[in-house]
Amino acid sequence: MKNRYRLMLAAGAALTAALVAVALWPTSGVQRESPVAAPPAVAEAAPPAPEPVPEPSAARERAEPVLASAESPVPAATVVPSQPGDVAPEPEVEGAPAQENDAIPEELPQTAQWRLEKTTHITTLLGRDVERLEREREEAEARGDERRSQQLQALIQRNRARLHELREQIQELSEAAKEESTAQ
Numbered sequence: 775m776k777n778r779y780r781l782m783l784a785a786g787a788a789l790t791a792a793l794v795a796v797a798l799w800p801t802s803g804v805q806r807e808s809p810v811a812a813p814p815a816v817a818e819a820a821p822p823a824p825e826p827v828p829e830p831s832a833a834r835e836r837a838e839p840v841l842a843s844a845e846s847p848v849p850a851a852t853v854v855p856s857q858p859g860d861v862a863p864e865p866e867v868e869g870a871p872a873q874e875n876d877a878i879p880e881e882l883p884q885t886a887q888w889r890l891e892k893t894t895h896i897t898t899l900l901g902r903d904v905e906r907l908e909r910e911r912e913e914a915e916a917r918g919d920e921r922r923s924q925q926l927q928a929l930i931q932r933n934r935a936r937l938h939e940l941r942e943q944i945q946e947l948s949e950a951a952k953e954e955s956t957a958q
Contacts, residue, residue: 886950893947897940904933 856862882888911926 886947886954890944890947890951893940893943897937897944900933900937900940904930904937907933 907926907930911923911930914920914922914926
């Protein structure tokens, strides 16, 4: 089944579950009247007409917004007990001088030996990637997926070309590392 159909199936199931949940949700204490109501009893008196509600005059008189007063409860802050070794933060001071940042350490020199090790590591990873791509290509050919097989073959060719370049760099860097080690 394709992912699109799986998604549609899941959405349909979720919609159905929501509709069932709404239909079966418990109602409030007020009962609904059924569409076929029993005829009203003749002996009952008609309910009295509702009285008009007077407008509150206090709402019209107050034009200014109410500010929080000292009487209103202030939410309490969460207090965490301090542990041994904890240091309380310093209070902020207005007009304090700018804080000095730690100096950034200088970058270590990239020696030929360091570059050789990095290039060797990258070459190893790229070699593993080529092997993985070759396995995937063989699996695609076994499935009969020519398009994927061609895509993987193009990736393999690019990675092999890059591997060849990296191996040449490794030879150059190994010579430079030997010269560097003899110079020290």
